[in-house]
Amino acid sequence: MSAADAVAVVLVVGVTLYAWTGIADFGAGFWDFVGGGRRRGERPRALIDSAIGTVWEANHVWLIFCIVVCWTAFGRAFASIMTTLYIPLTLAALGIVLRGSSFAFRKNAARARQRHIAGWVFGIGSLVTPFFLGATVGALLAGRVPEGVAAGNRVTSWWNPTSVLVGLLAVALGAFLAAVYLVVEANHRGERGLHDYFRIRAIAAGVVAVLVGIAAVVALRADDRRMYERVTGRGLALLIVASVALVVTLVLLARRSTKVVRAGGALAVGALVWTWGVSQFPYLLPFDLTIDDGAGAAVTMRWILVWFLVALVTAVPALILLYVLGQRGEIAEEPAPPEAYTGPTGLVQ
């Protein structure tokens, strides 16, 4: 395995970490968005708020990490992707702006009306970003991004059945993963009502994800036979892992177990990301540009690997510390009875 291959693996790992954290965060935004009117939605929204508040930024940085690694390691592929897919990627960036600014402002928005607006903004950002990032992956998978600045079709490269379905799959998987995390969170806090609330939604989102996923594979078969054969050939083992993990998680959820559902849900999502990576290997832009042809200087590749290790060695302990402190704080603080959440208004809270 060359250093360039290893960097490609780092990118897939980065996308996996982003899917586990950032995409799930957008999924929480989805549940916030569809949570219903003020009274009905207030308790789930309070749980969502407190569960994802602190770590949004750290989740989000994995995307920035992937972007900068992509242009440092595979500049030609990066330039091709960003220019051919500028429409979905611009919209994804705008979604991140909306999501991130509501993170910055929402807790501070003192008045009901401001919170209401922040809730809408949060919700729209949460739908737009995973969809268009997913559509970007779909466009790559379907081989619609040729090498060269703006070389591909600027609309059909992503507005086609495969890409749109992969975009919807990203939304569904984010919603699924978020609901699974929130089930555990609700259970941890002893909130029976919310436990069931998110349990049902996790199952629903998981079933939708399975259906959308099957549809995406069927669309890919019609779209790009070569890639379809890779996904169902060398990707098959991972696809089975993903399916089994998903089904087991759904069964556990149906049986009201919370034991390994987080790991199961994460494994399902991770295995799907890896299916994409394995199917595409060794192409950066199927079937136009390979990793070796698109890679930058070997010395840069080695340094990217070093800095990835630095990122793991420094950020992971800090994240664990934050998590441990957070858990300890919650145990120390008396959890408030749900009746105390009387205030909230609008879409938020």
Place this chain on the structure above:
Amino acid sequence: MTAMTWWLLASEPAQLVPARSQMAFTLGFHIILVPIGVALPTMMLIANYKGLRHSDPVALTLAQRWSHAAAVTFAVGAVTGTVLSFEMGLLWPGLTGIYGDVFGLPFQIEAISFMLEAILIAIYIYGWKRLRPWTHFWLGFPIPFVAIAGAFAVISANSWMNQPAGFTLGSDGRPTNIDPWGAIFNAALPYELPHFLLAAYMAAGFTVASIYVVGWLRGRRDRYHRLGILIPFTVAAIATPIQMSVGDTTARQVFHDQPVKFAAMEVVTETGSDQPEVFFGRYAGDTNTVSGGISIPGLNSILAGFSRDTVVHGLDSVDPADRPSNVTLVHWAFDIMVGIGTLLLGLSAWFAIAYWRRRDVPRARLFLWGATAAGVLSYMAIECGWIVTEVGRQPWIVYNTERTADAVTTSGNIWVTFGVIAAIYVAIGIGTIRVLRAMSRRWQREDADDASVPYGPPDAPGPELTAVGGDQP
């Protein structure tokens, strides 16, 4: 318009102006948030240390409030920074596509620093009520260093664009013999980095102090406002004289490293010795002449090389197509930056003398008015300095190596995206100011709560929520 400039305009890609406008706008917005994220944590820790060391609750209150303000601006900066990382590909595929593996590595360092700073800020805000005081302080202690590492990375990439290094151009026009460390530690880094860090400390220091000066002028002359002025103003007043010296060195280095940029900064039209120092004035590109302005004979040569005999390259030393697109803008920005720096140096000296004599904030109203304006002025200077370095480098995106026109995308209708982004950013700007003001009002009511800031611990249902509930029908 002469035939020549018309030809220049006609030959440049249609995307260039909107792409440069969008980049300028988004970067110019982001750069407002950066000094707070880089320098405010230091002041917060100074106040924290002072509060713990001398059992001073007022200093601790300041530290806590500054940590909350830092969190808001840091969170907004995360968003605007993300847009910039997208724009590196959406707008400038010719830069990242060709030179990505030469200059891209620092951005990875930046991403790591950024993540660490986000986590550490979250821990710090979380820890105010939950950790032992000194443990809390020491967990916050790395934040300024992580912030400096992030600034180092971004400034390294920018200084590389000014003094490209770490590669040789192959026969196919692509870089070979790549040495990422040579690119990171390029010739412009040693002056760009201290120049920017000092600017960040000045801007953050003067801005934070100015907020308390306003309160002071309104008669709130308590210990809270006094410390709120003294800590940040001292930091800024220490940084200012160093900055004047570093800035002077920087200008002289630019004179050596980027003679055309220097010619634009000082609006030198023709190469020669005994160059006058021209303040303001208007540059006419088609005739390569300056009209108006105040001129001091020989001073420019003396400043650049300590002698009237120093030869300074003029804009005539290069083809009109290789001159910055807007010389007057670069020149005015440079003069305004230096002028503001000089004013702030005077203000810092005044503060130093008054503090040395009476150990207090100077009493004179003139000083207080100056200190009120100092925050905005230091930000104007930062924007001007950024215009000097970016517009002054044109028409190159990588100095003397790649033209901005060759790096710009061919995709999309950038005026549309620029319009949308501008509208959203205006909303974000208004939102940031309103949120900070709302925090300030809450502080005046003395009901600050960690849960109400980004990175803060999970919401505990408290008075704030029930207050909101009061709005319900």
